[in-house]
Each structure stands twice: as structure tokens, then as C-alpha cells.
Amino acid sequence: MAERPLRADARRNRERVLAAARSAFAERGYAVPLDEIAAAAGVGPGTVYRHFPTKEALFAAIAVANVEELAAEARARASAADPGAAFIGFLDRIAEQAIAKRDLPDAFAGAGADAMVAARAEMDDALGVLLARAQEAGAVRRDVSVGDLVALLKGLVVAVQGDPDPDLPHRLLAVVRDGLQPK
Amino acid sequence: MAERPLRADARRNRERVLAAARSAFAERGYAVPLDEIAAAAGVGPGTVYRHFPTKEALFAAIAVANVEELAAEARARASAADPGAAFIGFLDRIAEQAIAKRDLPDAFAGAGADAMVAARAEMDDALGVLLARAQEAGAVRRDVSVGDLVALLKGLVVAVQGDPDPDLPHRLLAVVRDGLQPK
């Protein structure tokens, strides 16, 4: 598979499509028509399909990057001095993202199934370390698993979608955070 | 508007459609094709449209009934001796429903907008009483509003959707319940 370099205009268009898709998906979720993404990128639909074999592949390219970014952040916090604070900090980060990322629920729902599995596993691993360390430090109750935590976060993100109150995420997170403390 | 009684077969078919729609919506959410509901009811699509002007109206007929049922239950618990226990009991009830009611999120999202508004207001009122009494009794923290609570419940329901673990709802609810206690 000799990877020949893309033509200059092709690379530029690919970048434009990715940027348009990123904001379009973030704003309206997976439901946004592909033609609209193409138009926003100043490109025809055919061009999109030259770079991504299917709409789902395009979505996956965006969503996987998002999830991997979160995973990287989780890993970065894993070696912090205060495991409890590191864990809470990560939750805050999620709550922030939740406000204006309408594609996050679709990603969790498995809209871009293939490549998403690996990214999900990657984040589960990183989150598992964060969680385990926080539990060992006595900052988080021991009867929650990584799966429970992911489900909680997914619920939190969805609960916040479409609500005009910009402070709702933090209030809901406060409840979840207190609920996660050891009894 | 002289309400003439429906013909016997018409009434029977209407009932069949409602039953088929109830289970179909519960199983797969609003996204289920109307033709499929008609087929499950042993009826043509035209017959469905004789009884309900639109798919959304059919969904609303189901979803509003569900929400009103929850509202009625909330009202019934409102006069219980132990406000804290009444409140917790209602949360448990929601968690139960969450397991196999895929239409509940769509209902909250406003899929059957018109009639749903009234039902939502009805439930907000009933839930408000439950919450206020539990807060006065010192069983629930005071910095959560009815809106916060509804958002939390919506998130909880979605978080549980599609998960094979039948015990997940109770575990997540345990976290939320503890988080709702006064500090």
C-alpha cells in the first residue's frame, strides 16, 4: 500500500470537511444531513464521499477524536498527586463538554460503531485507573464500576442537552459527585 | 359535536392499534415506522390514520398516558406519612420503568409536543409537592429544583437504555439518591 501524498486541494478540502462536520455534528448531532455539511464546507456532496466512504465513517472520524481526547485527558490526570481531586476535575471537564456537544450522546449510542469500540475501550482503561486510584484514596465509594460511571456520565450529558440554563450541568454534577462519595 | 359511538370493529381496531403502538414505542422508541405498528396490529396503515391524524398524535396518546400515570402516582404518594420515603419510593418507580421503556426519553424530548405540555406540567406539579415535602422533612437537599430533578431522571432513564444489566438502574439510582441527601 504505497501511500501517495494527496493533492494540495484535496488535502485542503478534506480539512474543510472535517471542520464543518465537527461543528455541525456538535451543534445538531448525527441527524444533520450530509449535504448540509458539504455546503458548509463549500464543497459538493461527492467530494465528501471521496474522502470518507460513508456518513458514519465521517462521524466516526470526529467522534473517535473527541473520545480519544477525553481518554488522553484522563490519562494525564491519572498520575496527579491528589487522586480524588483529579477524579473530580475530570468530571467537571465532562460537564463542560456536555453543554454544547450534541454529538456526544450519539457517539456513546454507537453511531460510528467500528472504530468507536477501540476508542471506548481506551477511555474505559484510562477512566478505570482514575476511578481505582480515587477509590483507594477513599474519595469515591467502592461499589461503582467503570461501566456504572460511564453510564452516569452518559446520562448526565443527555440530561443537559437542550436546556437553556448554562448552570444546570454543574448543579447536576454536584448531586452526582456527592452521591459518589463513600458513605 | 354529537359524539356518535364508534362501530364495533372500529373500536376494536382502535384498541389493537393502541396496544401495538404501546409495545412498539416502548421497545424501539418513536423511531419505529408506522407501517410496522399497523402490521403488528393486523391492520393497514390507512386504518391507523383513520383513528389518529398523524404519527405524532398516536405517540402522544401513548406517551401522555404514561406521563399522567406517573403524575397520578406522585400525587398518591404526596400525602404519605413519611415524605422522605415517599420521595425515594417514587424514584424507585421511575428506575423500574426505565429498564424497558424506550419511548420515555422521546416523550421528554417533546416528540408529541401539543398534549405533552399539559401532562408535563401536571407531573411537574405533583413532583414539586413530593420534593418540597421531602425537603421540609430534611430528607432532600434544598438546592435542587423540580427542573433539576426532572433532568436527573431523564438522564437516569437514558443512561440505562440498552444496557443488559438489569441491576444497573438500582445502582445508578443509589448514587443519585445519596447525592440528593442534605450534606
Place this chain on the structure above:
DNA sequence: GAAGATACGGAACGCACGCCCCGGTTAGCA
């Protein structure tokens, strides 16, 4: 600067689904 490869654009296709229509059937009533 010309030739060849590569990429673009948008019109067109197929499909799924909500919704309507009309010929045929059935229930209710005398």
C-alpha cells in the same frame, strides 16, 4: 506549456417513511 492523473461538483438514483385515496367490505338498522 502540454499531457496525464487526480479531484471536484451537483444532478440523479434508490430507498425508507409519513401520509392520502379509493374500490371493496362489513356492521348496524329496518
Place this chain on the structure above:
DNA sequence: TGCTAACCGGGGCGTGCGTTCCGTATCTTC
């Protein structure tokens, strides 16, 4: 039992969207 009005069924229409095709434009190489 026969008549009328109500109702049924499913084929069909319009729309929106994912996807493909191909004539044209653009870039790269010699």
C-alpha cells in the same frame, strides 16, 4: 334480509437523505 353509511386495506404519492456517476476543472510532472 336488504340497504346505507361507516370502515378497512394496501397500493401509491411526495419528500428527505444517503450514495453514486460522470463530465469538467485543477493540479502535478516532464
